[in-house]
Amino acid sequence: MTLECINPPELPTPETYTQVVVARGTKLIFVSGQEPEDVHGKLVGQGDFAVQVRQTFANLGRALAAAGARPNQVAKITIYVVDYQRDFHYPIIEKSRATLFGDHKPANVVMGVARLSPDYLIEVDAVAVVDD
Secondary structure (H helix, E strand, C coil): CCEECCCCCCCCCCCCCCCCCEEEECCEEEEEEEECCCCCEEEECCCHHHHHHHHHHHHHHHHHHCCHHHHEEEEEEEEECCCCHHHHHHHHHHHHHHHCCCCCCCCEEEECCCCCCEEEECCCCCEEECCC
C-alpha cells in the first residue's frame, strides 16, 4: 500500500491535512462513523467536547486495528461537529488527530452539523487502503 500525499502549489498548504491523497493498494477499508462511546455504547464526556474528541479518535484507532489497518494507511477522514466553530473546535480536534495519526496527514473534511445523537458532539469516519 502506498499513499501519495500531494499539496499542489496552486492551493494553500495546510498544516494538519493533505489536499490530495492518491491511494494504491489492494483492499479498501471503510470505517463507520465513530462516536464518543465506551465499549458498552454509553456516551463518554457528556457536555465536554475535548473528552468526546479523545474518545472518538481512540475508537477510530480501535476500529482500524480490528480491520488490520494502521493510522498511516488512512487516506481520508470526515469529521462531523455539532455547531462547528473553527477557532474553538479545530485546535481540540487537531490535538487528538495528531495523537492517532502522528505526522501522517490524510485528506479530510470538517463538517459542521446541527445535531448528532443526543448529547454527542463529534463523529469521525475513515477510509483506509492496505495491501492484502
